[in-house]
Amino acid sequence: MGLQVKKNNISCDLMIIGAGMAGVAAAIFAARNGIDTVQAGLTGETLYASGLFDLYGVSHSPTRELIDDPWQGLRQLKKKNPEHPFSLLSIDQIRTAMDGLTKFMEDVGQPYKGYPDKNARLITSVGTIKRTYRVPETLWEGVKALEKKEPCLIVDIQGLRGFSAIQMVESLSHSWPCLAAATINLSWDNRLGPKYAEHIARGLESESARMEMADAIRPHLGDAKTLGLPAVLGIQDPLGVCRDMEKKLGLPVFEIPTMPPAVAGVRLKEAFDIHLPRLGIQTFFHHTVHTVRHQKDERFFLEVGRTAPEITVSADVVLLATGRFLGKGLISDRKGIREALLDLPVSQPDHRRYWHRESFLDPKGHAINLAGLEVDDSFRPITARGLPACPNLYAAGSILAYQDWIRTKSGTGLAVATAYGAIEAIKRTGK
Amino acid sequence: MTLKTQVLIIGGGATGTGLARDLSLRGINCMLVEKQDINAGASGGNHGLLHSGARYIASDPASAKECREEGSILKRLAPQCVEDTGGLFVAVKGDNENYIADFPDRCSRCGISCVAVDPKEALVLEPSLSPDIIAAYAVEDASIDPFMLSLDNLAQACELGASQLLHHQVVGFEKRGGKIEAVRLMDRRRDEEVRIFTDQVVNACGAWAGEVAAMAGVRINMVYSQGTLVISRMRIGERVINRLRKAADADILVPAGTVSIFGTTSRRIDAPDNYRPTTDEIDAMIDDGMAMIPKLADTRYIRAYAGVRPLVKSGNDDDDRAVSRGFSLMDHQADGLDNFITITGGKLTTYRLMAEKTADLVCRRMGITQACRTAHEHLPASHAAQYTEPGFTPKLWFKKNDPSDLLLCECEMVSTAVFNEIAESLCENGHRPGLLEMGQRSRVGKGPCQGSFCSLRMTAHMYNKGMLKNGEGIAELKDFLNERWRGIQPLLWGSAVSQAELQEALHCGLLNLDVEESA
Ligand SMILES: Cc1cc2nc3c(=O)[nH]c(=O)nc-3n(C[C@H](O)[C@H](O)[C@H](O)COP(=O)(O)OP(=O)(O)OC[C@H]3O[C@@H](n4cnc5c(N)ncnc54)[C@H](O)[C@@H]3O)c2cc1C
Numbered sequence: 022m023g024l025q026v027k028k029n030n031i032s033c034d035l036m037i038i039g040a041g042m043a044g045v046a047a048a049i050f051a052a053r054n055g056i057d058t059v060q061a062g063l064t065g066e067t068l069y070a071s072g073l074f075d076l077y078g079v080s081h082s083p084t085r086e087l088i089d090d091p092w093q094g095l096r097q098l099k100k101k102n103p104e105h106p107f108s109l110l111s112i113d114q115i116r117t118a119m120d121g122l123t124k125f126m127e128d129v130g131q132p133y134k135g136y137p138d139k140n141a142r143l144i145t146s147v148g149t150i151k152r153t154y155r156v157p158e159t160l161w162e163g164v165k166a167l168e169k170k171e172p173c174l175i176v177d178i179q180g181l182r183g184f185s186a187i188q189m190v191e192s193l194s195h196s197w198p199c200l201a202a203a204t205i206n207l208s209w210d211n212r213l214g215p216k217y218a219e220h221i222a223r224g225l226e227s228e229s230a231r232m233e234m235a236d237a238i239r240p241h242l243g244d245a246k247t248l249g250l251p252a253v254l255g256i257q258d259p260l261g262v263c264r265d266m267e268k269k270l271g272l273p274v275f276e277i278p279t280m281p282p283a284v285a286g287v288r289l290k291e292a293f294d295i296h297l298p299r300l301g302i303q304t305f306f307h308h309t310v311h312t313v314r315h316q317k318d319e320r321f322f323l324e325v326g327r328t329a330p331e332i333t334v335s336a337d338v339v340l341l342a343t344g345r346f347l348g349k350g351l352i353s354d355r356k357g358i359r360e361a362l363l364d365l366p367v368s369q370p371d372h373r374r375y376w377h378r379e380s381f382l383d384p385k386g387h388a389i390n391l392a393g394l395e396v397d398d399s400f401r402p403i404t405a406r407g408l409p410a411c412p413n414l415y416a417a418g419s420i421l422a423y424q425d426w427i428r429t430k431s432g433t434g435l436a437v438a439t440a441y442g443a444i445e446a447i448k449r450t451g452k
Numbered sequence: 453m454t455l456k457t458q459v460l461i462i463g464g465g466a467t468g469t470g471l472a473r474d475l476s477l478r479g480i481n482c483m484l485v486e487k488q489d490i491n492a493g494a495s496g497g498n499h500g501l502l503h504s505g506a507r508y509i510a511s512d513p514a515s516a517k518e519c520r521e522e523g524s525i526l527k528r529l530a531p532q533c534v535e536d537t538g539g540l541f542v543a544v545k546g547d548n549e550n551y552i553a554d555f556p557d558r559c560s561r562c563g564i565s566c567v568a569v570d571p572k573e574a575l576v577l578e579p580s581l582s583p584d585i586i587a588a589y590a591v592e593d594a595s596i597d598p599f600m601l602s603l604d605n606l607a608q609a610c611e612l613g614a615s616q617l618l619h620h621q622v623v624g625f626e627k628r629g630g631k632i633e634a635v636r637l638m639d640r641r642r643d644e645e646v647r648i649f650t651d652q653v654v655n656a657c658g659a660w661a662g663e664v665a666a667m668a669g670v671r672i673n674m675v676y677s678q679g680t681l682v683i684s685r686m687r688i689g690e691r692v693i694n695r696l697r698k699a700a701d702a703d704i705l706v707p708a709g710t711v712s713i714f715g716t717t718s719r720r721i722d723a724p725d726n727y728r729p730t731t732d733e734i735d736a737m738i739d740d741g742m743a744m745i746p747k748l749a750d751t752r753y754i755r756a757y758a759g760v761r762p763l764v765k766s767g768n769d770d771d772d773r774a775v776s777r778g779f780s781l782m783d784h785q786a787d788g789l790d791n792f793i794t795i796t797g798g799k800l801t802t803y804r805l806m807a808e809k810t811a812d813l814v815c816r817r818m819g820i821t822q823a824c825r826t827a828h829e830h831l832p833a834s835h836a837a838q839y840t841e842p843g844f845t846p847k848l849w850f851k852k853n854d855p856s857d858l859l860l861c862e863c864e865m866v867s868t869a870v871f872n873e874i875a876e877s878l879c880e881n882g883h884r885p886g887l888l889e890m891g892q893r894s895r896v897g898k899g900p901c902q903g904s905f906c907s908l909r910m911t912a913h914m915y916n917k918g919m920l921k922n923g924e925g926i927a928e929l930k931d932f933l934n935e936r937w938r939g940i941q942p943l944l945w946g947s948a949v950s951q952a953e954l955q956e957a958l959h960c961g962l963l964n965l966d967v968e969e970s971a
Pocket residue numbers: 038039040041042043044061062063064065066067069070071072073074075076308309310311342343344345347348349350362417418419420426431432433434435436954957958961962
């Protein structure tokens with residue numbers, strides 16, 4: 022692997038800063054290419070994630086059209102918006118990147134499903150419809166049930182706040198009339214008080230808990246052909262838990278994403294924590310990069326640690342996947358937006374008054390979400406003059422400018438595709 | 453639906469609720485109608501300063517005296533709504549020396565107490581003041597809770613037999629022979645029309661008074677001035693702090709419980725509904741206010757809001773601050789309507805006096821001789837506003853120690869039981885309370901998460917309780933989020949930007965509330 026661990030000094034080819042979707046995807050692709058890689062970062066937005074892998078669900082154009090075929094949508098986008106980060110990649114590259122992530126998830130025992138050329142639709146906990154590209158297999162029966170509008174029972178759990186079966190049934194009543202709602206108590210955890218998705222999920226890893234839950238649900242089934250539950254079906258092997266519930270109840274079962282704190286993020290985090298090191302990545306989760314030193318055309322020296330610098334990493338190449346404001350890749354004050362670690366130039370609106378629109382839900386979206394790092398064809402951040410800020414510095418993920426992953430429903434897709442593009446570019450340099 | 457009352461009061465602000473109490477204490481049957489919620493207008497969008505009068509000594513000595521008198525009455529009779537903080541007027545280097553020199557004299561001419569304080573001592577009293585202050589005077593300003601005030605007034609009125617209709621908007625008048633016979637309203641929640649037959653009509657619609665009068669064919673010449681305010685996360689200072697200069701923007705910092713409120717601005721707008729706090733106002737206010745209180749530059753603010761001052765025009769002044777802040781009581785007999793009165797303008801501080809004068813006129817019309825009682829009788833505390841007090845619900849929750857009482861709002865610790873109690877108190881007349889009203893009457897959505905999470909828990913709970921049906925919850929959520937956004941959008945910088953990003957990722961990225969898509 023070529024790792025030289027000397028007391029507190031580590032040397033590597035590639036240092037990935039960030040452990041969100043972009044950083045993790047970059048690590049997977051780097052490992053597959055045999056690049057000697059170190060990674061640091063907090064779990065980032067992943068903990069809030071829904072587990073859905075969005076690619077492109079709503080168009081980037083101001084008309085915000087709903088996208089059925091994401092590939093066709095992306096082809097349009099590339100034509101109309103050459104500055105969009107997706108446009109730096111070919112359709113094949115984006116597809117390879119998405120498949121690469123899905124394959125990884127399958128290898129670690131959390132298989133995903135989706136249509137090859139069509140977005141899937143599913144119901145959310147507030148009763149809206151959400152488009153996405155790949156869903157954990159435990160959600161798949163929900164996609165099919167919605168398509169067919171089959172008689173379906175949704176069950177909620179006493180104490181699990183923000184997840185109401187009646188809410189979903191009522192909100193969808195005019196378009197999906199044969200939905201029914203029921204509430205159960207958790208017999209193995211009959212303490213009063215709030216219930217948390219993660220606790221329930223860990224409980225359901227035991228056979229006896231699943232048996233009791235099935236017994237509680239059975240009397241409500243009626244003529245339902247499928248059963249929807251909050252996403253609480255285990256952490257390590259959700260599909261196994263789901264299949265077991267199906268066997269016990271004799272009908273297809275699917276999960277519905279819950280509001281944070283949700284198990285989807287925990288499942289992803291545990292998969293990454295355990296399996297990235299197994300791919301040969303030297304990971305420093307729960308560590309951040311405090312400073313980056315660099316002289317032109319030379320190696321980077323990075324101080325890494327939990328609260329204070331503990332280790333110095335020297336690297337030929339750095340990939341910045343530090344996310345936006347929530348991830349802490351970007352910071353702001355009343356006067357403007359800055360990149361947090363290297364003070365790279367940030368493309369942004371002229372004045373704070375243009376950052377956000379007057380209406381939160383304005384379909385046009387907020388201009389601040391298009392702010393970020395401008396990159397060249399090789400995903401290297403550029404300066405005002407259009408030249409790379411640094412020949413061996415790359416960036417990927419939501420920190421990139423000219424995209425709005427929230428409004429175009431492309432969070433995971435954008436992170437993974439740009440990570441793939443950056444690693445390909447790094448590979449080409451031969452370092 | 454058709455209803456009947458002796459006196460119909462239009463507008464549920466400080467003036468309307470104060471009038472409902474005044475009339476009820478005189479034994480007159482009245483009904484208060486409000487197009488949104490209590491204090492939806494300027495009474496919910498003001499600074500909460502119980503004026504000593506010192507701010508108006510130069511521009512409007514008559515108002516200054518009114519404030520002095522009314523301020524001292526309220527401190528005595530409604531102490532539950534007032535925090536008697538005292539106030540300071542301070543000047544910094546560069547402020548007009550003549551104004552400073554004339555200040556104590558002018559105060560004493562209006563009978564307003566004003567005591568010189570050595571600048572060094574002022575710094576000890578209020579350490580957040582700039583070391584550059586050159587003069588300071590102590591006055592009898594105080595802080596008042598406008599929401600508690602209106603709810604207490606209304607609660608006593610209702611106890612004495614008055615009734616209220618929230619979310620009912622006046623849309624027209626039926627006139628016959630120089631009189632208004634009935635008032636037409638729209639029940640905005642049910643989309644139904646309601647007619648109310650009445651003997652007397654009082655238009656207490658503040659900035660909307662012109663609009664409402666026009667429906668009765670009466671013209672009032674009004675202009676509108678927006679004022680913007682910001683709430684700091686923590687309380688800054690013990691007293692009300694005023695800039696000692698001719699009234700201008702960014703002059704006043706008022707402590708209110710655990711927070712402080714800084715403002716304000718004066719911006720002409722063309723219609724009373726077109727108000728909202730803007731980024732430019734906030735930036736200008738902070739840049740200006742820093743001279744007096746440097747800390748304002750790096751304080752964290754949790755919410756901005758704005759209110760509209762109705763300015764009844766007589767001349768053609770360009771400076772809105774020069775238009776009198778006194779109130780206008782208009783008897784529309786002169787306009788050919790015998791039973792229609794408008795009361796507008798004025799201040800929160802003088803709301804009681806405004807109500808008294810209006811009630812006197814109503815009584816004269818009706819041939820009733822009962823005298824006003826509000827200048828001498830205590831305003832009973834109703835507890836209706838207790839849940840808006842920071843720290844109250846957490847204490848209650850810990851004391852009750854009932855694990856089955858789930859928290860709906862974790863930041864401010866508002867539990868299901870408290871939520872249900874407030875909701876029930878609002879369910880009169882078959883009314884269905886919404887998320888915004890619940891937020892108004894409790895601290896739900898006022899914590900650091902700005903409603904991102906509690907809005908979802910509340911909506912789910914409301915469906916479980918049968919308070920919401922069909923797709924109503926999605927519409928409620930959108931309204932709640934957009935309304936909260938008004939108050940945070942101009943304050944988005946630093947860590948607030950991350951919070952907003954999380955909120956958008958959740959509500960739009962995951963829950964798709966920005967997209968219309970049916971199953
Ligand atoms: C509420 C919510 C809902 C979401 N729902 C969906 C969804 O439905 N579908 C979907 O596809 N995606 C969803 N997403 C997730 C989205 O996919 C990702 O957040 C997005 O793709 C951004 O990924 P990123 O890796 O670029 O940035 P982030 O996830 O923000 O990661 C940034 C990383 O950089 C690290 N970092 C920052 N500074 C430093 C430093 N100095 N040193 C070391 N590390 C540093 C952080 O610790 C973190 O690990 C959701 C996200 C949120 C918050």
